[in-house]
Amino acid sequence: MKSAIGTASLGVSIFLSACAPQAQTPEKICSDSKTYDNMTEILSEQISQASASSGPDAIAASSKSAIARVLKxxxxxxxSVNKDTKKIECKAILRVSIPAKWQAMTDTSALQINEVAADHVSIRISYSVQPSADGSTDVVTMENATPISIFALQASLAAIMQIRGVSGTLPLQEPDATNNLIDGPSNEPSASPSPLATPEDLLDGEHGEDVRSPMGNDEGKIPQ
Structure with a gap:
């Protein structure tokens, strides 16, 4: 699988990941598990390099499997569908599993919040799928990926800390003016000497499933 990262004008970040060429209806493409998988990989790739400087917890939390476990x-x-370029514009709700006590430690000001619940925060996301110039692949583009990826990483890290029984604050912050993704490791000693939880220990399989609603009815529409 090929991937690339780019930044659009007006401060809107767009991250690209290539998958198999289009062979389905626009509705199926927007809801396809491969499209979801590509977006999860986009988020993981966006934060994995920065996480390397923030210790083993952040490294484990930024893995694709760990991120997938907190997303639906x-x-x-x-x-919309552009008949000339065959670009399909999609929207969806991304449910991020994160307990209320950890939600208060995150900054969601750059996200389009749809719902806040005791165990998750749902946000509106926009993405597109378009054939590459040579037609050999489809390119998945995810808008506003930087703040979404940071929030997903915070949720994944909160899951690790919850498993370990660690209290305190999430060490990950929103990107600052210099576009640093996360702050460096804290000088504070670890609140627990417990072994690091593996991605498989983070959450039950419920949060790693792809949930797709039937298309073409009112239930499949995003609340405005």
Whole structure:
């Protein structure tokens, strides 16, 4: 699988990941598990390099499998289809599992919040799928990926800390003016000497499943 990262103008970050060429209807493409998988990989790749400087917890939390366990893609809809470029614009709800006590330690100001619950925060996301120039692959583009990836990493790290019974604050912060993704490791001693939880220990399989709503009805529409 090929991947690339780019930044659009007006401060909107767009991250690209290539997958198999289009062979389905726009509705199926927006809700396809491969599209979801590519977006999860986009988020993981966006934060994995920065996480390397923040200690083993952040490294484990930034893995694709750990990120996948705290995400659910819901209610995908087709926003538009460009018949000339075959670009399909999609929207969906991304449910990020994170307990309320950890939610208060995150900054969601750059996210489009859809719902806040005791065990998760749901956000609206926009993405697109378009054939590459040579038609050999499809390119998945995810808008606003930087703050989404940071929030996903914070949720994944919170899951590790919850498993270990660690209290305190999440050491990961929103990108600052210099576009640093996360702050460096804290000088504070670890609150627990417990062994690091593996990604498989983070959450039960419920949060790693792809959840796709039937298309073409009112239930598949994102609340405005």
């Amino acid at each position: 893609y819901l209610l995908p809809t087709v926003e």
